[in-house]
Each structure stands twice: as structure tokens, then as C-alpha cells.
Amino acid sequence: MANKTFSFFYKIFDKSVGSLSIRHTLPLIIVTPLLASVAVIGWFNFQLGKQEIEKLMLQVSEKSTQMIELNLRNYLGKPQVLLPAYLAAIQSGNVDINNLPEVKRYFWQQIQNKTSLNSIYIGTEKGNYVSYEKTENEFMEKFRDESTNSNRNFYEVDSKGNRTRLIKSMEYDPRVRLWYKFAKSVGKPTWTPVYQFGSINTVGMDFSIPIYNQESGNFAGVISTDISLVQISKFLRNLEISQNGKALIMERTGDVIAISTLEQPFKVVNNQTKRLNVRESQDPTIQGTGQYLIEKFKSLDQIEDKQQFTFRLKGNLQLVQVTPLQNQEGIDWLMVVVIPHSDFLKHIYTYTTLTVIIGVSVAGIAVILALLLVRWIIKPIEQLQQAAETIESQNFDQSILEEVSRRRDEFGQLGKVMSAMANVIYSREQNWKQMIDQLQNQDLQKQKTKSGNNSQKQVKNLEVLLRESQQLRTKIGEKDKNSRN
Structure with a gap:
């Protein structure tokens, strides 16, 4: 069975390359499988690499999302732990919210702690307000009561909490502020919707807790702290995703909470701060991803659990992971991570290109070695062929086979055998030539001898004819004489 199979393939091979010269066939036989192997290995490496890259991209997106969620929960969790x-x-009675000096002392003690919140403020139903803020090593007090004439005074304070100077005074009523009204309406600890801070270049949100009188149960005021959305964006910018990977946190309305690009999550139009919607982003990846999400899910409220999918943005494949972030305090956001496939595929292209370069280099070396091998094989064959031609033309030259005969391989053995055979053939031809010459000489002698015998016979025949002719003429002459007489 094996022999039949081998014979079958040999016939196909012989029909395919049997008419070609060894000079061309041998390099082709050596290089073709090598190039085919390089191509197949490169293709399989590329495909396997793509699969591994897809797994890696999923891991990166999952890890990035987990880091974002961890940071957010820590960032949001600090107010949710300290403020209560x-x-x-x-509420234990240690501090009376209507005794503002007492509230100030308590807040001042807390704000100096390194692990404390950056701001603490309280507003009461009477309109009183006390706030302490810290930025690095500087502290600021904000205060409002009957003595400030409905204004909120800003004071610079020293390391002991003593006021050093009045910075400014502005009309202010805490009871009409979002952080106060929203907590009062919800009736439990809650995060407020995002809103514009006092500075038009800052938007954020507050974590507020309503305060109720322990005896009467009546609403008495709100204690609160705020966070800036810019801080979340700074974290996202420092998050290592991929070279062109993007991260986004947004509300289900599409309004941006934080973004990993240099773009702010808000824009200022005519001195008015407006929330940035994901479809209005200047970044093509963020804008395209937001648009695709809205088109895919119709409403972002439909996203209830983690989603992973791919889509093409201007021909480039993007991996997207969307994960909801929710808590009991009113947070309901979407964390979005976008990773372009090209960020990882370029490594595959690099490795594939390197494989091709190595393969082509090896193939080039193989071609050179194949040509040398062809030369090594063809040269003795040509010398043997030349020797055979001289033998055929009876001009055999022993020196033709000297180089081949010196080789130690099969060609050397063949050259020696052919040289001996040529000598035998040459000797035989010389003997045959001498024998032919002798035969030819003998034949000439025979022909000469035979030619002499024939001449004698011809002479004798001529003599007989002459005699008969003379006899005939004599008879004719005698008849003439008789007739005349």
C-alpha cells in the first residue's frame, strides 16, 4: 500500500517537474516548502495572536473597569462614612446645631484631621450656615447668621482657627441651595444631582444628610460635603488602559461625569456652565461610542448589567465595556471603557512582520545554499555528460574526468567507473578498428584476385570469338569463290 501511494505521488511529481532542469527544480523543491511553512506558521501565529489579544483586551477592560469602580467607591465612600x-x-447631644460657635469648634477639630473631608458645612432652617474648607495647608471659614445680614462671609483663618481677615461677603441662603433642598425632599442620606459650584469653571455634587430633631422629629437642617467631578477626571487621565484607550463615566441621560481626555465634563457658554453630553464630545472615540450606545440600547436606562461588545468606528474595531455603578445613596452611573483593537494588533503585526522577515531571510539563505548545492551537483553531471559526448565522438579525453574522480562521494565513484569504462570502450574500439582495417585489406586482396581471373576468362572468350569469327569469314570467302566460278 505504501509503495503504491509513493508511486502515485512520484508519477504526479514526475509529470509536474520531470521536464524541468535540475538547475531550476532543486532550488524550487528546497525553497517552496520553506516559504510555504513560513507563510502557514505566520498565518497561524497571527490568528492565535488575535485570539490571545482579544482575551487580553477583555482582561484589560475588565481590570480598568474594576479600578475605576474601586476608585469611585473609595472617593464616594469617604463622605458616606465620615459625614454620618x-x-x-x-445627634448624640455633643453639638447643638443652633449653637454656631459650638458647631464651628467641632468642624474645626474635624477638618484638621488628615483623613477628614475637604469640606464640611451645615445649614439650618433658621438660615444659619457654617462651613470649613481646606486646600493643601490653607483653611477657609464661611459663615452666615443674623449678624451677617443674610450674607455669607468668607474668612481666612490661621492654624488655630482664628479669623485673620475677611476675604469677601456675598448674599447667600443655604435653604434655597440644591444640596439643602434635595436632602430635605429625599429625607435620607443622598447624593445630589450634578450642579455648578460657586466658580463657573467647576461642577460637582454634594453628599447631604438631613438632620431631624431627636425629640420632636422635626426637620432641623442639613449637613453636607461636596466633591468635584474634575478630581474623578484626573484619576481617569492617570489610568493606564492602552495607548489610545479611553474611559468615561456618565449618567443615563448621556451627561458626562468624568472623562479620561483633556476635555472637561462641562462647557462654559456665555458665562453659563452647561453639562457636556457624550454626543457633544470633541473626542471622536468618546462621541462615536456614546452615539453607538444610544443607538444600540435605544435608552441607556436599558443597561442593567455589564455589557461587552465591539463596533467599528471609521473602519477601526473598538472593544467597549459598559458597567453600571449604583448605590443606595442615589448614584446611578455608567462606567465605559473603550479600547481600539489597533492598540494591541500592532504588536501582532510587528511580530508577524518579524516572522516574515526572518522567514524571507532564511529562504534567501536557503536559495543561496540551494544554488550552491545545484552547482555542486550539476558540475560533475556536466563533466560526466561531456565525457560521454567525447566517448560518443571517439575523442575521449581522460583529463575531463580527473576532477570528478577526485571527489569522495557517489559522483566520484561514478567518475572512476566511467573513466574505466571509457578506457575499456576505447581499447575495444581500437581493436575493432584494427580488425576492420585488416578485414578491409583482405577484402581488397580478394577483390583484386577475383578481378584478375575474370580478365583471363574474358581474354580467352575473346580469343574464342576471334577464332570463330575468322572461321566464319573463311567459310563465307570460300562460298563467294564458288559462286563466282
Whole structure:
């Protein structure tokens, strides 16, 4: 069975290359499988690499999302832990919210702690307001009561909490502010919707807790702290996703909470701060991803659990992971991570190109070696062929086979055998030539001898004819004489 199979393939091979010269066939036989192997290996490496890259991209997107969620929960969790602790001290009777000097002392003690919140403020139903803020090593007090004439005074304070100078005074009523009204309406600890801070270049949100009188149960005020959305964006910018990977946190309305690009999550139009919607982003990837999400899910409210999918943005494949972030305090956001496939595929292209370069280099070396091998094989064959032609033309030259005969391989053995055979053939031809010459000489002698015998016979025949002719003439002459007489 094996022999039949081999014979079958040999016939196909012989029909394919049997008419070609060894000079061309041998390099082709050596290089073709090598190039085919390089191409197949490169293709399989590329495909396997793509699969591994897709797994890696999913891992990166998942890890990035987990880091974003962890940071957000820590960032949001700090107010959710510390503010209730401050409120517990107030409700335990240690601090009376209507005794503003007492509130100030308590807040000042808390704000100096390195692990404290950056801002603490309280507003009461009477319109009183106390706030402390810290930025690095500087502290600011904000205060409003009956003595400030409905204004909120800004004071610079020293390391002991003493006021050093009045910075400014502005009309202010805490009871009409979002952080106060929203907590009062919800009736429990809550995060407010995003809104514009006092500076038009800052938007953020507050974590507020309503305060109720322990005896009467009546609403008494709100204790609150705020966070800036810019801080979340700074974290996203420092997040390592991929070279062109993007991260986005947005509300289900499409309004941006934070973004990993240099773009701010808000824009200022005519001195008015407006929330940035994902479809209005100047970044093509963020804008395209937001548009695709809205088209895919019709409404972002439909996203209830983690989603992973790919889509093409201007011909480039993008991996997107969308993960909801929710808590009991009113947070309901979407964390979005976008990773272009090209960020990882370029490594595959690099490795594939390197494989091709190595393969082509090896193929080039193989071609050179094949040509040398062809030369090594063809040269003795040509010398053997030349020797055979001289033998055929009876001009055999022993020196033709000297180089081949010196080789130690099969060609050398063949050259020696052919040289001996040529000598035998040459000797035989010389003997045959001598024998032919002798035969030819003998034949000539025979022909000469035979030619002499024939001449004698001809002479004798001529003599007989002459005699008969003379006899005939004599008879004719005698008859003439008789007739005349």
C-alpha cells in the first residue's frame, strides 16, 4: 500500500517537474516548502495572536473597569462614612446645631484631621450656615447668621482657627441651595444631582444628610460635603488602559461625569456652565461610542448589567465595556471603557512582520545554499555528460574526468567507473578498428584476385570469338569463290 501511494505521488511529481532542469527544480523543491511553512506558521501565529489579544483586551477592560469602580467607591465612600459620623456626634447631644460657635469648634477639630473631608458645612432652617474648607495647608471659614445680614462671609483663618481677615461677603441662603433642598425632599442620606459650584469653571455634587430633631422629629437642617467631578477626571487621565484607550463615566441621560481626555465634563457658554453630553464630545472615540450606545440600547436606562461588545468606528474595531455603578445613596452611573483593537494588533503585526522577515531571510539563505548545492551537483553531471559526448565522438579525453574522480562521494565513484569504462570502450574500439582495417585489406586482396581471373576468362572468350569469327569469314570467302566460278 505504501509503495503504491509513493508511486502515485512520484508519477504526479514526475509529470509536474520531470521536464524541468535540475538547475531550476532543486532550488524550487528546497525553497517552496520553506516559504510555504513560513507563510502557514505566520498565518497561524497571527490568528492565535488575535485570539490571545482579544482575551487580553477583555482582561484589560475588565481590570480598568474594576479600578475605576474601586476608585469611585473609595472617593464616594469617604463622605458616606465620615459625614454620618459627624452627624452622629451632633445627634448624640455633643453639638447643638443652633449653637454656631459650638458647631464651628467641632468642624474645626474635624477638618484638621488628615483623613477628614475637604469640606464640611451645615445649614439650618433658621438660615444659619457654617462651613470649613481646606486646600493643601490653607483653611477657609464661611459663615452666615443674623449678624451677617443674610450674607455669607468668607474668612481666612490661621492654624488655630482664628479669623485673620475677611476675604469677601456675598448674599447667600443655604435653604434655597440644591444640596439643602434635595436632602430635605429625599429625607435620607443622598447624593445630589450634578450642579455648578460657586466658580463657573467647576461642577460637582454634594453628599447631604438631613438632620431631624431627636425629640420632636422635626426637620432641623442639613449637613453636607461636596466633591468635584474634575478630581474623578484626573484619576481617569492617570489610568493606564492602552495607548489610545479611553474611559468615561456618565449618567443615563448621556451627561458626562468624568472623562479620561483633556476635555472637561462641562462647557462654559456665555458665562453659563452647561453639562457636556457624550454626543457633544470633541473626542471622536468618546462621541462615536456614546452615539453607538444610544443607538444600540435605544435608552441607556436599558443597561442593567455589564455589557461587552465591539463596533467599528471609521473602519477601526473598538472593544467597549459598559458597567453600571449604583448605590443606595442615589448614584446611578455608567462606567465605559473603550479600547481600539489597533492598540494591541500592532504588536501582532510587528511580530508577524518579524516572522516574515526572518522567514524571507532564511529562504534567501536557503536559495543561496540551494544554488550552491545545484552547482555542486550539476558540475560533475556536466563533466560526466561531456565525457560521454567525447566517448560518443571517439575523442575521449581522460583529463575531463580527473576532477570528478577526485571527489569522495557517489559522483566520484561514478567518475572512476566511467573513466574505466571509457578506457575499456576505447581499447575495444581500437581493436575493432584494427580488425576492420585488416578485414578491409583482405577484402581488397580478394577483390583484386577475383578481378584478375575474370580478365583471363574474358581474354580467352575473346580469343574464342576471334577464332570463330575468322572461321566464319573463311567459310563465307570460300562460298563467294564458288559462286563466282
